[in-house]
Amino acid sequence: MYSERLDKRAFDELRHMEAEVGVVPNADGSARFKIGNTEAIAAVYGPQEVKPKHFERADRGIIICKYDMIPFSVSDRIKPGIDRRDMEISGVITNALSRAVMLEEFPKSMIAINVYITQADAGTRCASLTAASMACADAGLPMRDLVASVAGGKIGDSIVLDLTKDEEDLHEEGATDVPMGFLPSKNEVVLLQLDGKISQEDLKKILAIGKVGADKIYQMEKEALKRRFLDENKS
Ligand code: UDP
16 A cells, blocks of 8 residues: 655656756757656767768667766666666667657768756656656757656556655565656656556556656646747847
């Protein structure tokens, strides 16, 4: 039984969010997205020449994304450098964003994205994807839609949205984690992973609360981009 969440949120409630674009002056586009105690900063460079050259595609551009948790992002200092988890997360972010950015408009080019997790309390791949998507829009890249990403899951008998690390670790309750990414206005899913076991019926419920949560994140993303645009017009 998981009848009350550890942080007292409703089961379908997101953590407090902050979204901001244009946070890295030296990048072509950038964004910061914070949800609870998880924070991601993304910087986008390009379109630029493809390096290494053998990754080049004649008919479209490519995205190369690097995800990294900085050593002080969690209480046990993380060893600097890229591990298997970082590579896997970089891959899923790249795949999801490649569905959003109109890469066919940039043949033989590369868009390089760096995402850093400054604070981690679960859901870092989702926060990274949201931040990277805002950063691509901030860079002025043509996109089919923004990506809004959040994890859902099941703890005990309860379907929950936006799990914290403490919730993920409630193994005796049987926590299941499902990171999701949506193109909200297209109603498309661009990221879906599963850590744990789930029935088809519960997965549908998780996708449903995930979409409602993603729609709220989408609003935050659009508001952050609008604020940036209005500020630019003022100065
Ligand atoms: N985590 C950690 N040390 C690590 C990797 C992860 O403390 O080396 C924590 C961190 O809070 C992270 C969480 O474990 O957010 C869950 O990690 P997971 O691999 O499930 O990915 P995430 O939920 O962050 O997308």
